[in-house]
Amino acid sequence: MLQDDAPFTAFAAEIFPQSPLRQVVTAACKCAEAEAIAALYQAASLAPPEALAARETALQLIRAVRAAPSSPLARMLRAYPLGSAEGLALMGLAEALLRTPDAATRDELLRDKLARRHWVRPGLPLSRALALAAGFAASPAWKLAKPFIRVAAIKVVRRIGREFVLGETMAQALARAAPLAARGYRFSFDMLGEAAMTQDDAEGFFQSYRAAILNLKGDPEIQHSPGISIKLSALHPRYTRAQRTRVLAELAPRLIALAKLAQARNVGISIDAEESGRLDLSLDLLEILCQEPAFSGWDGIGFVVQAYGKRAPAVIAFCADLAGRTNRRMMLRLVKGAYWDQEIKHAQLGGFEDFPVFTRKIHTDIAYLACARQMLALPALYPQFATHNANTIAAILAMAGNADYEFQCLHGMGEEIYNAVRALPNARPCRIYAPVGPHKTLLAYLVRRLLENGANSSFIHKLHDPAIPPETLWDDPVAESQALTPPGAPHPSIARPPEMLGPSRQNSAGLDLADESILASLAAELTAGFTTSAIPLAADADIETAFAAAQAYTPPPPGERAQILFHLADYLERHRAPLVSLLVREARRTIPDALGELREAADFCRYYATEIEHWLAETHLPLGTVICISPWNFPLSIFLGQIAGAFAAGNAVIAKPAEETPAIAALAVQLAHEAGLPRAALHLLQGDGILGAALVADPRCHGVVFTGSLEAARAINISLAQRLSPDGRPVPLIAETGGLNAMIVDSTALPEQAIADILLSAFNSAGQRCSALRLLCVQQEIAADFLPRLHAAMRELCAGPPDRLASDLGPLITKAAAARIHDYIAAMRAQACPIIQGTAPEEAEYLPPTIIEIPDLSFMTQEVFGPVLHVLRVPRAELANLPARINTLGYGLTFGAHGRIESRLRHWADSINAGNIYINRNIIGAVVGVQPFGGQGLSGTGPKAGGPLYLHRLLAHGPACKPIGQNLTTTPLGEGNEYAVRPRGVIFCKAQTPEGHLAQQQALQAAGCVMATELSPETQATLLEADETEILSFLQYLAALPGPIIPLHTLTPGAIAAGFHYNPGWLLAERSISTNIAAAGGNAALMAKI
Structure with missing residues (x-):
């Protein structure tokens, strides 16, 4: 039971009263x-006389400017506008070339930006030089030409800089x-x-x-x-x-x-x-x-x-x-x-x-x-x-x-x-x-100036375009705005935040924690306080009651289930204060983290509701009763995300939350029932791992959704392998288990940007995220300058009570968890690893943000679930093969990369075995439906939560989905998000009949996978045609193998004869790639469009 007579008083003390004029300033932001x-x-x-005089003056100025000689820069920007590939390449060179310290990487950057582009522009002398350099970049002569091209390119970029910077010193x-x-x-x-x-x-x-x-x-x-x-x-x-x-x-x-x-x-x-x-x-x-x-x-x-x-x-x-x-x-x-x-x-x-x-x-x-x-x-x-x-x-x-x-x-x-x-x-x-x-x-400032000069709507851009008559450059913005429908309407291509995800799904509501009025309202809500009741642990009778009610449950039609989930999302947002309060007090989440978790829970509900709106009950048949076992680190969003997915697919749900966060689960289920989820469809059973094991082992369990440790996932898999589902197949298990998540930073990266993303990725939520950054690989040529700055920036982080707005990271979930990591750090210190630490309160549950430098990847032997980041220096020559080395760790959840060489970034993304890949941004905070989340190998079984395959895994029967290459939703401006699938790779196949062998070949061909007739460490999944006895025996054999959980998909000879097929979707590995397209200084595509 949680009770606090004066909760969040420290947070309220951080809110400062505003004067009336400052209140007006704040209020204007929301208009x-x-x-x-x-x-x-x-x-x-303008009054008519003013307008007449202004027009004449403007035309006089325009003609005077056009009569004067254009600067070389103006001519270059007209020749290579930001909307063109060449304009973007020039901006990329201007942003990154001078700060890249090593010649070899500068050469790679130049080749990346110059090749495969059309540089020739009549009347522009510079274009001939660029075209010549691009020709060398695409030919074997590059090796001989690159030193000369590098020197010339540096001179050009410095010349561009001189156009905008008055001097390198005040003198x-x-x-x-x-x-x-x-x-x-x-x-x-x-x-x-x-x-x-x-x-x-x-x-x-x-x-x-x-x-x-x-x-x-x-x-x-x-x-x-x-x-x-x-x-x-x-x-x-x-x-x-x-x-x-x-x-x-x-x-x-x-x-x-x-x-x-x-x-x-x-x-x-x-x-x-x-x-x-x-x-x-x-x-x-x-x-x-x-x-x-x-x-x-x-x-x-x-x-x-x-x-x-x-x-x-x-x-x-x-x-x-x-x-x-x-x-x-x-x-x-x-x-x-x-x-x-x-x-x-x-x-x-x-x-x-x-x-x-x-x-x-x-x-x-x-x-x-x-x-x-x-x-x-x-x-x-x-x-x-x-x-x-x-x-x-x-x-x-x-x-x-x-x-x-x-x-x-x-x-x-x-x-x-x-x-x-x-x-x-x-x-x-x-x-x-x-x-x-x-x-x-100079670089960031220079790119902003290039963006302003080169944007199509920029007056400077139009001013220097002789094709535009001077008279057409005079405009009346008031008349133009009033002529819109309705007058003053916002830009149609820029969706307001609530509509960012398109017409089918509302974006979750966030709070601007830099807005004083919002902070004051939140403080008033949180300081009201409330008391939770004692949480009873489940008894044997409760288990029986839950299974009996679940078996009797008849799901409403998909459309009705969708409306219930839409309502639940709204209901969660209306009950923000008690949910955030519990997340902070029980789960020890900081206030921004708690608000973010609430948003994610609402997003799960709306996304799964949108997915099933057009399902048919006759074609999408649920599994039956699904056990949902969730962790303490996301006790609301993962807990409700599992429930929402299983319920959306038509199943009854028995939810067992983490024993560390029972009150959050109790409130979430209470709100779900109040929002319309049938009580027969959702049952909450509180308890420890013994309860979870009992639920999974019960033959009335028809599927399991689990997020937690790899060891627990393996135990669940072994338990499920002791029986088959009512239709004679393996009981489905969706497991997400964490990772040794890596990021590579090369010498073209902007250090300030990379450091900010590293700190957020490694230390947000005190490192208690499955997606958190565990391994940073820094190009050796910049490490001597980069790492001291990273260390100093880490020391600026504030560890403290989670109910303080100033706290960047709060305590660990328990004193025991903190003690285990303290022991790990001591062991690494004993191995002579350099260790840099920030500061933290002295209480036992706190741990300072920590950076440990390791000599090689062999030191990465376990996931340390806390604010600990390992750093590895990597020579430039070894960068190309680095993703393959990271793959040998066996995990495959998240991966990040910072740099400006597009071909290198794409190579890394193609080579890494990770479910979520992030380019020039942080590697946490996947948005539901935008960046579906989940991994492979030791990081989980798939399919991804918040992705198009997830609900289909929770069906007993349903039509095959076709997610290949699709863009899932509208994406935030300034961010590129790709969702794709690729073959899992080697699939072990065994069939009893020629028809079964043909069905397996067809599934492999549809998915692009490779057939194997023997199990090996490379095996990613298995297809088996056999009777139920052999299926069960082989299932138990697979579950006992070390390493990742290997999915088994089966059909009996009778099912093959009846026309059933293997679903090719289960042989695909999902990948989400999220790119900060504004990383090089601004969103050139957006600026060019408006």
Whole structure:
């Protein structure tokens, strides 16, 4: 029994009250797009005289730019747009070539990107060189040509970088800025780099900002002074809402120190815009900075607002109020926004109610104009309009009159148009946003700039296209939006998060844990508390009652079962608070993990409901009574997923949950019954492994679904082998048993991205996931730099009580489990393996995140079910054969790879024996129906949970399904998901009759498998034609064999004669491949489409 008079008080203490203006900011995020944009129509509209003047100015600017010579970069981007294979290849080279340290891998990357593409473009000299290099890449002459091509390619990429970066050092940047400054341009310098991952990263960025400020000399008029743009996530390794208390305590002093240095030189600082989930933190720090007494009355503090965000007008209002309260004129830079594709993907994957950003470019344009008018009307703000769009510039000039403001542009993108703007009679000053930093820090910034330049909808893209008449470039976004049906409708190709999975299935509802109002509501729900009753253990009478009721159960038609499961999914989401509360308190799941598990449970219900909507009771016959045995690490989602699948197939279910998590199971069954699952169809029996063994051994058990240890699965298999099902076949067993899951990181991978995915894969849920990363293989050529950064980033993780929002990983399920892993770590230390550990509370059930470096794969002898990651350094020459070596471990659940050489990634994916493969992303969190989950070999029997074969395994008879090569569902934007099957391989076959032999040959041919007449270690499944006595004898022989569980599929001679066939589907191995297609800096396909 669980009882807590004051549950989640620590979580509630992490929620902070918001001022009325901040509440408005938060609320704006949830507004529907049409409603949000309708509120901006009036402010964004130009009066007729303004519109006439703006149009004439815009056309004047367009003609002036086109009359000037195009830059080489502009010509290149027109020749190779992002929608083309060549454009994507160039972006890939720009993103990865310079950071790849070893020449051999650089050569592989070049060959991968250059070959099999059509580079010739008339009138572009660079295209001839690219075409020549591509010809060498596809020929035997590559070996001789590659050193020269490599040197030339590096020069080209550095030349592209020079277009966008003012200098590798402040001295270089200031020297290049001097001629432009003499012509009247102002500058805001930006220290290149992505978010800090370690304390060393943060200290390095702090020193870079400090040195940059010391290199600048201010003007008595702050608006005339150069400025520095500060990216707050670069100054702290944990710049997230969950770590708010720590961030404010540690980052605010650093920010104040930089501001004091800038104030002393009268140099302005601007807090840069980042992802929407960080906006509240940035506003918190802006408020702290403005309220610092030392800065009272100083106008050198600035902030950046992204117009694509629905909260932009509310943020402007807050900033104006803050400036007024703190006696200053605040610099406010308005930009369109830099993370749009990331925001779309994040909201879809998170299952949020809606997007925090607009989905149409015209709506961002409307928001920009409305925000501009709002800023011009607020005296407490000094507007800074960052845009390269001639229409936007012209509209601002028309609406601003004699107001005091400036324009801003990006170095390498805006000088052409602002040279034309400066020639206008009503010209305003222009400030150039100038990135500074070494080439190795350039890459992510460079790719974002290429995306913005090359997107089809980009004004820059159209501006330089001579085929587009200037008059057609003038547009009225308000009129265009109002003409939509309905007015202000979102983009039709971008599904809202609830509809992400298509029309047939609703996406599960998630919570944005960076949203203060959502956090406050969740805290109120969780602190209400409740008490669970004592959980009775099953007695013999309970077992008899359950089996008797199950035998008497008559399933409703498939359509009715589907509606019950749809209702159950909704019901689970309405009862979020008690379920999350129990997951945290009983299963020791962190709050984000608990919410994710609830989502997965709802997804299982909806997916299986969708699968059976069109089944027929006459053709899809259930097994009868199915025993579902689930683990403690996913006590809700796996528990209910098993139940939902068995019930969907028409079976009665007897569910035995893990003995560590009885209360969660009891509540889940209670809710299932309340939602409409017939009581005769679902029976809960609580107990230990002895109970599970008794249920499996009972002849009234017609099938078993199990998730747990390999040893327990083998015991179940041996027990089931003692009898046959009522129709004379082996009793079906679906077992999922874990794995030694590996990830390979080569030298083309982006270290920051790979490290983030490694930490999430290895240490989320304290490593207590079947899919968790156990073995990291790092290319030796980068290991000396990569591994220390990984170690330092791991030390930033926070282990603590699971009811704290700040806890990244909670305790292990029991003290005994923690003790076993402590002993394992001690044993590895005794073998002289280097061990790096983070920190954790001293209580016995906690274990710090741990990295153990091993000398070879022979040290991987067991699955360590906790926060332990093994690391192996691998020379480049051994990478090609590495998946085959990993296969020798015998497991086959999940596998990951980070890199940019597509041919290498595909080779690894084709070579690895794993059910779930992840490319350039983390390897956990498979989404039901999108990435069906399950493995092979020692990792399980298949079929995959949440996949198209699963329910068919729970039928006694049914039509064969055809899943080959199908795409299962709509996929989140920015992610590619493939589902396919391939032959299992070697199949042992034995037949008594010629007809039986022919039936086996037909099944093998349909599945593409190889027949064997003798059992061997390579045997993946067996087909047997025999009488029941021989079937039973052979079944017991197979079950006793060591190694993986080998499925046996049988028919009697009589069944063969009656026309029954072996199902080829049981001879197929399912594979799910999930790829982060935005890994190289952004979703080029999406950007090109809009």
